[in-house]
Amino acid sequence: MLQFDDETTRLLEIVYQGADVTRRRQASFDALRPISGDIIVDIGCGNGLLTAELARAVGSTGKVVGIDPSDTMTKPAIDRCGEFEWVSILKGTAGELPLDSASAEKAVSVQVFEYLDDVPGAIREANRVLKPGGKLVIGDIHLDSLVWFSDDPERMDRMINAWDSHFSERGVSALLPPIMRENGFIVDDIRPVVIVDFTLKPDGLAFMMMQLMHRYAIKNQFLPEEEVQAWLKEQQSLAIAGRFFYSITHFVVCGTKVSELLK
Numbered sequence: 001m002l003q004f005d006d007e008t009t010r011l012l013e014i015v016y017q018g019a020d021v022t023r024r025r026q027a028s029f030d031a032l033r034p035i036s037g038d039i040i041v042d043i044g045c046g047n048g049l050l051t052a053e054l055a056r057a058v059g060s061t062g063k064v065v066g067i068d069p070s071d072t073m074t075k076p077a078i079d080r081c082g083e084f085e086w087v088s089i090l091k092g093t094a095g096e097l098p099l100d101s102a103s104a105e106k107a108v109s110v111q112v113f114e115y116l117d118d119v120p121g122a123i124r125e126a127n128r129v130l131k132p133g134g135k136l137v138i139g140d141i142h143l144d145s146l147v148w149f150s151d152d153p154e155r156m157d158r159m160i161n162a163w164d165s166h167f168s169e170r171g172v173s174a175l176l177p178p179i180m181r182e183n184g185f186i187v188d189d190i191r192p193v194v195i196v197d198f199t200l201k202p203d204g205l206a207f208m209m210m211q212l213m214h215r216y217a218i219k220n221q222f223l224p225e226e227e228v229q230a231w232l233k234e235q236q237s238l239a240i241a242g243r244f245f246y247s248i249t250h251f252v253v254c255g256t257k258v259s260e261l262l263k
């Protein structure tokens with residue numbers, strides 16, 4: 001799995017405030033429809049950008065709980081949300097939320113379920129903490145939607161296959177609807193968010209992916225370092241030549257809790 005270490009956290013801090021990732025986060029925010037007084041759980045809250053946006057939307061009569069297992073990710077979340085007394089950032093995982101049963105109106109998770117070993121278990125846990133009629137919104141990419149130009153498509157495939165191994169499930173968004181239905185939810189909607197980068201902007205999703213994939217492939221020795229460097233150099237050259245093209249689809253899966261689970 002990808003380590004959310006200091007270097008990754010710094011990169012995410014920039015890119016997560018860029019236009020690409022903001023649009024992706026906004027799609028989950030819109031689907032969740034936070035209102036004044038809501039109690040909302042942000043599962044895998046990371047650096048807390050969505051948690052803070054939700055805090056402003058629910059106001060002081062509501063409550064937002066951000067949950068994440070990583071200390072390096074939650075530190076910026078705690079700093080960012082410090083001004084909101086109605087926000088708690090707690091250490092925990094999607095499979096074991098540190099919350100009472102039927103304590104929240106809404107739960108949201110962005111770009112987290114692809115890392116989980118037990119997706120049905122996490123859906124059951126979301127069901128447990130939600131009140132009847134509660135909303136669950138999960139946003140995740142599907143790696144099969146990736147279109148990324150290279151003059152050396154075989155090397156590109158090798159880089160993507162290396163990256164693939166950091167996911168527990170590369171296409172989790174397509175698996176979520178049946179898993180949610182089997183675990184007490186109706187699926188109300190699935191909203192695609194297509195992100196396209198045709199320049200290499202330093203706060204863009206493609207730029208972040210290049211940095212993360214490059215480091216990950218070398219660190220884990222999936223490919224020879226010279227090959228990884230050549231891949232990176234080619235993408236930078238394509239960008240200078242105006243031939244860069246990257247596109248991926250993020251799906252926002254929206255559900256409503258309709259039944260408790262039988263113990």
Ligand SMILES: C[S@@+](CC[C@H](N)C(=O)[O-])C[C@H]1O[C@@H](n2cnc3c(N)ncnc32)[C@H](O)[C@@H]1O
Pocket residue numbers: 004016025043044045046047048049050067068069070073092093094095109110111112115116
């Ligand atoms: C790509 S980041 C997304 C962060 C945030 N949701 C956002 O969109 O800005 C993935 C986050 O999932 C967290 N994570 C990893 N395993 C988790 C688990 N089992 N339960 C909850 N969160 C987890 C990581 O620590 C990291 O903060």
